[in-house]
Amino acid sequence: MDRSRLTTPKDIVSDLWSNLSLPLSALSDETLEITGPEHTLPSSYRLSLVPPAAIAASALAASLIYSHRTSWNQNIKKTAFGDRDEDGLKIPKVKVITTHAAIEYKSENHIQILGSEPLPDIWSAVSGTYETSDGGVIGIHANFPNHAVAALEILGLPTDCTDKSAIAAAVKKYRALDLEGLAHRNKAVIYALRSPLQWKMEEQSSHLPPFPIILRKIGDAPAGLPPNLRTDQNPKSCLSGLRVAEISRVLAGPICGRTLAAHGADVLWIHGPHLPSLPGLDTDTSRGKRSTFLDLRDGEEAGKFRELLSTADVFIQSFRPGALAAKGFSPKDVASLNPNGIVYASLNAFGESGPWKDRRGFDSMVQLCSGVNVSEAEYFGNENGEKFKKWPCQALDHTAGYFLAIGILTALHRRIVEGGSWEVHVSLAGVMEYINSLGRINEKQAFEVLQVSKQELEGFMEAKEGMLGVVKGVQHAAKIEGVEVGYRYMPTQLGYYEASWA
Numbered sequence: 001m002d003r004s005r006l007t008t009p010k011d012i013v014s015d016l017w018s019n020l021s022l023p024l025s026a027l028s029d030e031t032l033e034i035t036g037p038e039h040t041l042p043s044s045y046r047l048s049l050v051p052p053a054a055i056a057a058s059a060l061a062a063s064l065i066y067s068h069r070t071s072w073n074q075n076i077k078k079t080a081f082g083d084r085d086e087d088g089l090k091i092p093k094v095k096v097i098t099t100h101a102a103i104e105y106k107s108e109n110h111i112q113i114l115g116s117e118p119l120p121d122i123w124s125a126v127s128g129t130y131e132t133s134d135g136g137v138i139g140i141h142a143n144f145p146n147h148a149v150a151a152l153e154i155l156g157l158p159t160d161c162t163d164k165s166a167i168a169a170a171v172k173k174y175r176a177l178d179l180e181g182l183a184h185r186n187k188a189v190i191y192a193l194r195s196p197l198q199w200k201m202e203e204q205s206s207h208l209p210p211f212p213i214i215l216r217k218i219g220d221a222p223a224g225l226p227p228n229l230r231t232d233q234n235p236k237s238c239l240s241g242l243r244v245a246e247i248s249r250v251l252a253g254p255i256c257g258r259t260l261a262a263h264g265a266d267v268l269w270i271h272g273p274h275l276p277s278l279p280g281l282d283t284d285t286s287r288g289k290r291s292t293f294l295d296l297r298d299g300e301e302a303g304k305f306r307e308l309l310s311t312a313d314v315f316i317q318s319f320r321p322g323a324l325a326a327k328g329f330s331p332k333d334v335a336s337l338n339p340n341g342i343v344y345a346s347l348n349a350f351g352e353s354g355p356w357k358d359r360r361g362f363d364s365m366v367q368l369c370s371g372v373n374v375s376e377a378e379y380f381g382n383e384n385g386e387k388f389k390k391w392p393c394q395a396l397d398h399t400a401g402y403f404l405a406i407g408i409l410t411a412l413h414r415r416i417v418e419g420g421s422w423e424v425h426v427s428l429a430g431v432m433e434y435i436n437s438l439g440r441i442n443e444k445q446a447f448e449v450l451q452v453s454k455q456e457l458e459g460f461m462e463a464k465e466g467m468l469g470v471v472k473g474v475q476h477a478a479k480i481e482g483v484e485v486g487y488r489y490m491p492t493q494l495g496y497y498e499a500s501w502a
Contacts, residue, residue, distance in 0.1 A: 221341025237264025255401025261288025466490025
């Protein structure tokens with residue numbers, strides 16, 4: 001797909017909106033305002049367009065749900081909901097500043113607990129890039145302890161090794177693609193650096209969808225506002241009352257849940273008590289949510305989870321394809337639990353089909369293996385001969401999170417106007433293809449951006465008291481006229497809340 005005609009954030013919002021068949025009346029200068037400098041992220045890719053577009057589109061979709069709620073409240077005694085003209089809905093105006101959106105795409109770098117020790121580094125000592133025997137480069141993602149152990153066992157090193165030189169020497173014994181394949185078979189996360197042409201030669205590249213947000217109907221349910229959205233006659237926020245069960249980790253899934261929470265949803269963030277955490281990320285992405293523990297390996301707790309889903313509106317999960325289905329929580333299983341309808345949202349690294357669909361993957365690894373980093377280095381014209389150049393932020397994770405939120409709210413809109421339970425899917429590789437389709441900036445100036453001043457940065461931050469202390473982080477970048485946007489809950493210890501709705 002060639003989307004180089006999309007040259008502004010509003011163009012991308014319009015593209016997303018029209019592809020998702022959302023009401024066109026929501027797209028106008030009266031409903032969307034995006035201001036600020038055009039170029040905010042140093043890259044030859046048109047990355048700068050993406051943060052304000054993705055954040056604005058998700059807020060506009062939340063505003064659409066708000067308009068349904070207020071229209072419902074005004075007309076509930078006069079007409080059946082499905083008979084009304086949705087283009088007559090009044091949409092509260094969304095405002096986004098481009099620099100604020102770009103800062104939010106680096107929110108995990110700005111989170112802090114005032115007066116406390118710095119949060120742990122999100123990157124482990126094992127993670128990094130290393131040269132191989134055939135002159136190639138591989139990336140190891142080992143921020144979770146089990147992934148570090150798996151990688152070190154493959155390399156024949158002690159499982160507590162943190163010596164970069166020892167890891168580099170062990171990697172040097174392998175060819176890049178051989179080590180990548182070995183890692184996949186042994187539950188490690190290791191990928192080989194590829195050029196764009198090498199990526200296109202991989203069968204997996206042909207399995208990515210032409211549009212990154214996939215929706216499908218998975219069950220029957222009545223049209224109209226979900227019961228949980230009918231309780232508040234004068235909602236202060238777009239999604240107040242919306243029940244969201246989230247089982248996801250790292251960045252993309254948690255950013256999706258955090259986005260819904262910013263618009264007022266009751267997001268119950270569910271962790272397995274036996275699974276490792278990433279405090280450096282969790283503190284940022286848990287804002288607005290309530291954390292609880294449920295062990296789905298335990299029959300009683302799995303039953304409790306089914307009970308939650310029977311009255312939930314949204315379920316977010318980021319396990320590899322088939323993992324939850326094996327436990328009885330496939331999309332159709334979950335839809336059958338909830339007669340009022342539910343949105344089942346999932347994301348993974350490489351998509352729903354193809355030889356790589358079951359592979360573990362993370363933002364930095366998808367950048368590495370898909371040709372993004374090689375191509376970025378070529379456009380940069382690195383005089384030192386570096387083989388690759390990373391993007392200035394985890395743009396795949398953040399974009400995937402907002403795209404999943406947009407998909408969820410689109411599915412909620414369809415549930416309201418036509419009924420049904422819906423499935424939404426987004427992949428990091430699908431997002432990569434979308435960003436790639438926007439075209440490139442073939443100038444060295446693409447890597448030069450005006451730095452945000454300390455004063456301007458402070459204007460995008462907020463500090464709130466919570467269980468862990470005063471947490472300072474980036475505010476949500478979207479504002480909606482006349483509607484509250486922000487985080488009701490501050491981070492807590494994992495598992496602090498009961499596994500029940502607010």
